[in-house]
Every structure is written in structure tokens, then in C-alpha cells.
Amino acid sequence: MSLYEHVLIFKQDLSTSQLENEISIHKELIKELGGEVVYEESWGLRNLAYIIKDNKKAFYQFMNISMPGDANKKIEAKLNLNQNVIRHLSIKVKEFDVTPTQLSKEPE
Secondary structure (H helix, E strand, O other): OEEEEEEEEEEOOOOHHHHHHHHHHHHHHHHHOOOEEEEEEEEEEEEEEEEEOOEEEEEEEEEEEEEOOOHHHHHHHHHHHOOOEEEEEEEEEOOOOOOOOOOOOOOO
């Protein structure tokens, strides 16, 4: 099993229930492909550095995933077809970083 740090960026105009539905569909896809979501955290609604597809803000979702290496291509193909996903990034890592991440922590 390969380890991935996975970030999804969703459109700003999604309701809370729509966002939760998109995330649960994505987690089900990971399970169907033989993977497991080890850790998950929501970074909330954040400003984008530049406008992407008419969005100035977006919802960020971070996940640590353990899954077979060939499953990543299938997940990327599904995400590219999803109109509610603005961007996504999966990075293969040797081990997961410390959680919670710096982006989830409140500023001091």
C-alpha cells in the first residue's frame, strides 16, 4: 500500500450538505478501490491566491490516504470529471507528517 497526502479544493458556492456529500462520495470511492482514509481534516473556506473558474474562495479538505498505487490514477480521473472540484493534489509520501497540520491550527 502506498501512502498519499491528498488535498481537494471545492467550489465556494456549495452548501454544507453538498460539501459533506461530495466528501463522503470521495471517501467511498477510495474504499471501493481498496484504500483507507487514515486521517482527515477540513481547512474550511479560504481565499484563493488567484481566481480559478470564477471562484475567489474555496473549501479545502485534507486527507492522509493509504491505497494501492494504481488507484490514484482512477481517483484523479473521477476528480477531473467532478464539476464541484476546482483543484486536487495527491502527493506520495514515505510516512505521514504530524497531525493536525499547521493550516488547521488557530493563529496565536
